[in-house]
Amino acid sequence: MIQLEYLGLAILDGLVNGFSIALIASGLTIVFGIINIVNLAHGELYMLGALVSWVLVSAGLGYGSALIVAPLVVSGMAVLLNMLILQRFGHEPGPTMLATFGILLIIQQAGLAILGPAPRAISPPFNPPVEVGGFSYSGFKLFIGLASLATCLLVSVIFDKSRLGTLLRAVQENRLMVGSLGIDAGRVIMIGFALAGGLAGLAGALNSPVRQIHFLMGFDALVASFVVVVLGGMGSLRGTLTAAVALGLLESLTALFLAPTASRVVSMLIALSYVAVRRLGQAGGGSRS
Numbered sequence: 001m002i003q004l005e006y007l008g009l010a011i012l013d014g015l016v017n018g019f020s021i022a023l024i025a026s027g028l029t030i031v032f033g034i035i036n037i038v039n040l041a042h043g044e045l046y047m048l049g050a051l052v053s054w055v056l057v058s059a060g061l062g063y064g065s066a067l068i069v070a071p072l073v074v075s076g077m078a079v080l081l082n083m084l085i086l087q088r089f090g091h092e093p094g095p096t097m098l099a100t101f102g103i104l105l106i107i108q109q110a111g112l113a114i115l116g117p118a119p120r121a122i123s124p125p126f127n128p129p130v131e132v133g134g135f136s137y138s139g140f141k142l143f144i145g146l147a148s149l150a151t152c153l154l155v156s157v158i159f160d161k162s163r164l165g166t167l168l169r170a171v172q173e174n175r176l177m178v179g180s181l182g183i184d185a186g187r188v189i190m191i192g193f194a195l196a197g198g199l200a201g202l203a204g205a206l207n208s209p210v211r212q213i214h215f216l217m218g219f220d221a222l223v224a225s226f227v228v229v230v231l232g233g234m235g236s237l238r239g240t241l242t243a244a245v246a247l248g249l250l251e252s253l254t255a256l257f258l259a260p261t262a263s264r265v266v267s268m269l270i271a272l273s274y275v276a277v278r279r280l281g282q283a284g285g286g287s288r289s
Helices: 004-034 042-058 063-084 093-115 139-161 163-173 175-180 185-207 218-232 237-254 260-288
Strands: 129-132 135-138
Touching: 004 042, 004 135, 004 139, 004 163, 004 185, 004 218, 004 237, 042 063, 042 093, 042 185, 042 218, 063 185, 093 218, 129 139, 135 139, 139 163, 139 185, 139 237, 163 175, 163 185, 175 185, 218 237, 218 260, 237 260
Parallel strands: none
Antiparallel strands: 129 135
């Protein structure tokens, strides 16, 4: 029998993890879901944000500087990758996937050279216990969840209400038409990459004090991001947030019965099965009409 305290703790932990996944996946939603460009190196941008945070904190600059510098550094890296490599392939799916896979390996090896093979850690700058519903929870993890949620909602509002969101969707639909209207589609895509990189870098910086920082940490982030982007509906930032929360809760609740690794595998299998069943249902509905 599961104690009510453990259930409440699992739900709160699932919400916090879900908000963190949503922040990472928001950048992928912009590049993949809205602009329709496959970036397999997105998880490595998240790792890079955590790496920059570790370097800054190790140099004695403080965690607050990491929250500012890491998103800027990763945003700049994303812009450079797009400008120097991906634009040369015209953002075609096949060459872009191959190029970003190569970038993934390069960033991983750079991370290995800087971090070494052993995981690194950052101490939380603050971590007061917070009483929630009769149980105690990490104040810093609660800060991560609230900061991630606020950022996701802000980005969603910007893309729903601003001219930038309209331009990004227009570039996805018809780049030639956008160009004929005097709008530089390449610059719009560049801004999209900058925002996506900044979000990944911020997610890495936020989570660096509660995650092991190692050169392979981007893989899990990439897989989770792709799952929630597809699960939430391509190009929908609010759908990404909803799907990420559902995945976070599913993983946290299954961890009450299973080991952490098994819990992650089971939750991913359930999410992927749902996507497959939904796709088959849509295909079946289309064939009857």
